Amino acid sequence: MSEKRFKLLQGNEAVVEGAIAAGMRFYAGYPITPSTEIAERSALRLPQVGGKFVQMEDEIGGIAAALGASVAGLKSMTATSGPGFSLKQENIGYAAIAEIPIVIVDVQREGPSTGLPTSPSQGDLMQSKWGTHGDHPVIVISPSSVQECYSETVRAFNMAERFRVPVIFLMDEIIGHLREGCEMIPPEELTISNRRIDRKFNGTMAYAVQEGNYVPEFAPFGKGDHFNVTGLFHDLDGFPTNDNQKTDSQERRLLDKITKRRDRIQKWEEVECEDCETMIVCFGGTARAVQGAMDEAKKQDFFKIGMFRPITVWPFPEEALNKIIRQNKHLRQIIVAEHNDGQMVLEVQRIVEGRVPVIHLGKIDGTTITPEEVLKKIEEEY
Amino acid sequence: MAKTEIRMTGSGGQGVIMGTIILAEAAYEDGKQVVQCQAYGPEARGGSSKAETIVSDDRIHYTKIKYPDLLLSLTQESLDKFKDAVKESTIFVVDSDIEVPEEIMKAHKVYSLPILDSARNVIKNKMSANIISCGAVNELTHVATQEALEAAVLNHVPKGTGDSNLAALRLGAQLIKEYK
Amino acid sequence: MPSKLIEKTLRVNRLPHIWCPGCGHGILMRDVAQAIDNCGLDPDKVVIVSGIGCSSRAAGYMNYNTLHTTHGRALAFATGVKMANPDLTVICITGDGDCTAIGGNHLIHACRRNIDITSIVFNNNIYGMTGGQYSPTTPHGEKGTTAPYGNIDYNFDIPKLAEAAGATFTGRCTAYHAPQAIKLIEDAIKHHGFSLIEGMSVCPTYYGRKNKKGDSVAMMNWQKDTCIDAKVASKLPPEKLEGKILIGELSRDESKEEYTDMYMKIIEKCGGNK
Numbered sequence: 087m088s089e090k091r092f093k094l095l096q097g098n099e100a101v102v103e104g105a106i107a108a109g110m111r112f113y114a115g116y117p118i119t120p121s122t123e124i125a126e127r128s129a130l131r132l133p134q135v136g137g138k139f140v141q142m143e144d145e146i147g148g149i150a151a152a153l154g155a156s157v158a159g160l161k162s163m164t165a166t167s168g169p170g171f172s173l174k175q176e177n178i179g180y181a182a183i184a185e186i187p188i189v190i191v192d193v194q195r196e197g198p199s200t201g202l203p204t205s206p207s208q209g210d211l212m213q214s215k216w217g218t219h220g221d222h223p224v225i226v227i228s229p230s231s232v233q234e235c236y237s238e239t240v241r242a243f244n245m246a247e248r249f250r251v252p253v254i255f256l257m258d259e260i261i262g263h264l265r266e267g268c269e270m271i272p273p274e275e276l277t278i279s280n281r282r283i284d285r286k287f288n289g290t291m292a293y294a295v296q297e298g299n300y301v302p303e304f305a306p307f308g309k310g311d312h313f314n315v316t317g318l319f320h321d322l323d324g325f326p327t328n329d330n331q332k333t334d335s336q337e338r339r340l341l342d343k344i345t346k347r348r349d350r351i352q353k354w355e356e357v358e359c360e361d362c363e364t365m366i367v368c369f370g371g372t373a374r375a376v377q378g379a380m381d382e383a384k385k386q387d388f389f390k391i392g393m394f395r396p397i398t399v400w401p402f403p404e405e406a407l408n409k410i411i412r413q414n415k416h417l418r419q420i421i422v423a424e425h426n427d428g429q430m431v432l433e434v435q436r437i438v439e440g441r442v443p444v445i446h447l448g449k450i451d452g453t454t455i456t457p458e459e460v461l462k463k464i465e466e467e468y
Numbered sequence: 469m470a471k472t473e474i475r476m477t478g479s480g481g482q483g484v485i486m487g488t489i490i491l492a493e494a495a496y497e498d499g500k501q502v503v504q505c506q507a508y509g510p511e512a513r514g515g516s517s518k519a520e521t522i523v524s525d526d527r528i529h530y531t532k533i534k535y536p537d538l539l540l541s542l543t544q545e546s547l548d549k550f551k552d553a554v555k556e557s558t559i560f561v562v563d564s565d566i567e568v569p570e571e572i573m574k575a576h577k578v579y580s581l582p583i584l585d586s587a588r589n590v591i592k593n594k595m596s597a598n599i600i601s602c603g604a605v606n607e608l609t610h611v612a613t614q615e616a617l618e619a620a621v622l623n624h625v626p627k628g629t630g631d632s633n634l635a636a637l638r639l640g641a642q643l644i645k646e647y648k
Numbered sequence: 649m650p651s652k653l654i655e656k657t658l659r660v661n662r663l664p665h666i667w668c669p670g671c672g673h674g675i676l677m678r679d680v681a682q683a684i685d686n687c688g689l690d691p692d693k694v695v696i697v698s699g700i701g702c703s704s705r706a707a708g709y710m711n712y713n714t715l716h717t718t719h720g721r722a723l724a725f726a727t728g729v730k731m732a733n734p735d736l737t738v739i740c741i742t743g744d745g746d747c748t749a750i751g752g753n754h755l756i757h758a759c760r761r762n763i764d765i766t767s768i769v770f771n772n773n774i775y776g777m778t779g780g781q782y783s784p785t786t787p788h789g790e791k792g793t794t795a796p797y798g799n800i801d802y803n804f805d806i807p808k809l810a811e812a813a814g815a816t817f818t819g820r821c822t823a824y825h826a827p828q829a830i831k832l833i834e835d836a837i838k839h840h841g842f843s844l845i846e847g848m849s850v851c852p853t854y855y856g857r858k859n860k861k862g863d864s865v866a867m868m869n870w871q872k873d874t875c876i877d878a879k880v881a882s883k884l885p886p887e888k889l890e891g892k893i894l895i896g897e898l899s900r901d902e903s904k905e906e907y908t909d910m911y912m913k914i915i916e917k918c919g920g921n922k
Binding site: 112132133134135136137138140141142143144146147150151152153154155156157158160162177178180234282296306308309310312313315316317318323325 | 662691692693694695697707708711712714715716717718720724725726727728729731732733735736753754756757778820849854896903911914917918920921
Binding site: 092218260263264265266267362371374375378379380381454456457458 | 489492493496501503504505506528529530531532533534
């Protein structure tokens with residue numbers, strides 16, 4: 087199918103196009119607002135490229151089938167929203183410990199439980215990091231434009247494959263349902279990472295890593311030595327072990343493969359942060375209101391505002407934020423704007439350690455933060 | 469043209485969402501910056517629905533419209549609901565069955581057009597009201613070229629209805645040109 | 649010395665297994681291995697998927713591609729494996745709680761799709777791994793640690809449930825009737841569509857002790873006395889079948905198209921096979 091390179095697309099649709107460009111060939115999920123368009127477009131597009139789509143009987147089945155397909159060698163994705171994201175959590179942990187690459191899209195909606203299914207929110211930020219039980223590695227990426235829905239989905243797949251981790255693509259309704267122009271960069275112009283494949287595990291040491299490396303090589307079922315995959319703590323050969331030392335070294339490696347390689351994973355945007363007086367930290371769809379506020383501020387004789395936007399929200403771009411605080415001598419305050427009751431602000435406060443005041447601007451009524459509200463908050467706090 | 473903000477309102481099923489998508493797609497194909505969004509959920513089922521398109525020469529940051537440059541309403545209920553979220557310069561385009569309050573008539577440029585009636589009796593397809601609306605809105609705002617607009621219409625209407633929908637588009641523009 | 653079959657089909661270095669003395673699961677696992685071997689399948693193309701529980705530990709002992717998943721989800725994982733690569737032979741080993749309680753939804757929908765997966769439910773009528781709580785197949789009136797006054801739930805008939813949900817091959821076997829079990833599992837693997845086999849196991853440690861069923865030998869003798877081959881049963885009058893449990897092939901429907909075959913046709917229609 088020849089597609090036009092530039093196209094007006096909805097955020098949810100752009101995720102699917104990016105995923106296919108990255109090599110997604112399997113999708114399993116369950117319909118849920120406001121992410122359903124991702125399932126619909128996957129159902130339409132995947133068979134056109136030889137890929138497969140299945141609508142499962144529930145949210146848990148969606149991620150389970152996607153993980154099964156990944157083990158069998160296909161790049162896989164599932165998408166959901168709050169209630170479904172909660173249901174998928176156990177298997178996100180399974181993906182983490184069994185080291186199965188997968189991309190999980192969460193288009194956030196307002197409130198706990200059924201909440202406000204069609205209203206924007208960013209209330210799953212902490213859940214995206216801590217949602218599944220136990221210490222575990224996870225990468226979370228949050229787009230703030232339709233273009234990023236495309237290109238950051240490509241990066242999400244690359245990260246999932248390179249690090250053999252679940253990658254959460256944390257969207258919000260603002261961006262999921264937004265239509266804007268998108269450049270559909272063809273795969274041959276993109277950097278595409280594929281899992282490193284070892285067809286012979288030197289015996290069956292399926293989880294052994296080479297010196298100085300953190301990620302074991304991988305062979306899909308049916309293509310190499312047959313081996314064991316389990317959600318139990320396992321030895322290098324993939325079989326369960328209760329040995330505490332082995333448990334510790336496996337858990338350390340799982341965490342280290344992200345924390346020690348975070349400079350390859352972190353991504354953020356800085357806009358006029360070097361000499362601003364107020365720096366606004368935000369992510370996802372909220373950034374659009376913050377940029378709107380910066381546009382307004384320039385029309386008036388207003389304080390100098392900068393924006394710091396993590397694109398990889400976990401691991402948080404801690405070093406980059408620190409650098410700004412060290413170098414910008416004009417900085418008087420940081421405002422963390424987010425559509426929740428205060429989640430990213432906790433991380434920012436932890437990093438800033440009181441060097442400048444960190445103030446929260448949140449909203450949890452299902453409406454979006456407006457540029458006026460951002461400007462008002464800056465004035466109030468100044 | 470710096471930035472044009474269009475809000476189209478009506479009742480669920482009248483196709484105002486599609487109308488804003490067609491305008492956005494046409495403007496985008498012309499090389500403009502655009503965003504399009506709409507109200508979802510219970511708000512979009514029955515009752516009044518709302519969809520928005522912003523067209524600009526420059527990059528569009530904030531995606532929502534506070535006060536539109538143009539407000540189109542196809543039902544009384546939708547006009548009543550959205551008539552106050554406007555600025556002095558907002559142009560109103562309403563179906564001629566709608567009663568427009570005196571203070572709005574005084575303060576704004578109002579085009580009261582037989583959109584629904586023309587869809588039923590001239591185009592003979594009541595689903596073409598949104599396309600007539602697109603023609604009228606573009607005649608007033610010039611967010612897209614006629615060529616791009618026609619291509620966008622053909623891209624979104626069911627097969628076999630292309631000609632009648634292009635007629636609807638031209639009719640919408642005509643209604644503005646002949647408006648007194 | 650392990651037998652030739654065990655050396656060939658099991659991971660001998662993972663043995664001995666963790667199952668209790670007298671447990672029927674080891675026999676059923678061997679039956680599955682023998683059936684796979686009889687089918688002449690390439691071990692590299694066989695995938696065993698399991699969930700959580702006593703039964704699901706079988707996967708780790710079997711020398712194929714093995715996927716030990718989360719509780720109840722084996723069939724959903726298996727669906728992804730089979731969709732991704734229909735050339736693989738996918739066999740699910742699951743338990744009564746895993747498959748029909750926490751995984752019940754996946755079971756009925758896998759049956760409905762008629763996807764070519766062979767599912768063998770090791771039914772020990774109890775949650776063994778957690779120490780003897782009643783399961784959906786604990787008979788009505790019997791005891792478990794969470795049914796100290798007797799179980800008031802009615803139990804599932806798993807093959808009937810599967811047949812009603814659309815499985816195109818169902819059957820039942822026991823730990824006692826090993827040769828019949830091997831043949832039945834072989835037929836189920838060869839069947840092109842979703843097949844479900846209930847493998848009646850014995851759990852002398854929890855179910856047996858709680859309900860005074862005697863030791864493993866007594867429980868297997870009960871299987872011998874109570875079960876009757878469905879083909880034989882079809883020739884007997886109803887009064888002779890009272891209290892009997894039918895084993896062997898219980899239903900088969902060759903009329904329904906298999907799921908991945910249908911999906912491949914969609915891909916062809918979309919030009920995705922080029």
